[in-house]
Amino acid sequence: MRVVILGGTGLIGAAVIRELIKHRHKVLALSRSTRSMAMLKALGASPLCGDLRAPDT
Incomplete structure (x- = not known):
């Protein structure tokens, strides 16, 4: 399954990423x-840089 995580560098988000991987x-x-992208990559996620509040990112 493909999953998108927002807030993956936080305590809960990082734990969720580890379990999914x-x-x-x-x-x-x-x-x-x-x-923060380096941390996400180290967790095994494919990092994407952007901000939901700024649609042009």
């Missing part, structure tokens, strides 16, 4: 900063 799901995680 453990069960072989493909995870796309949104990050507002490029710095």
Whole structure:
């Protein structure tokens, strides 16, 4: 299954990503900063940089 996670660098979001990856799901995680993208990648998610409040990102 493909899953999109918002807030993946937080305590709960990171735990959810780990569980999804453990069960072989493909995870796309949104990050507002490029710095957080490294953490998402380390968790096994495919990071995407953007901000829901700014549609042009």
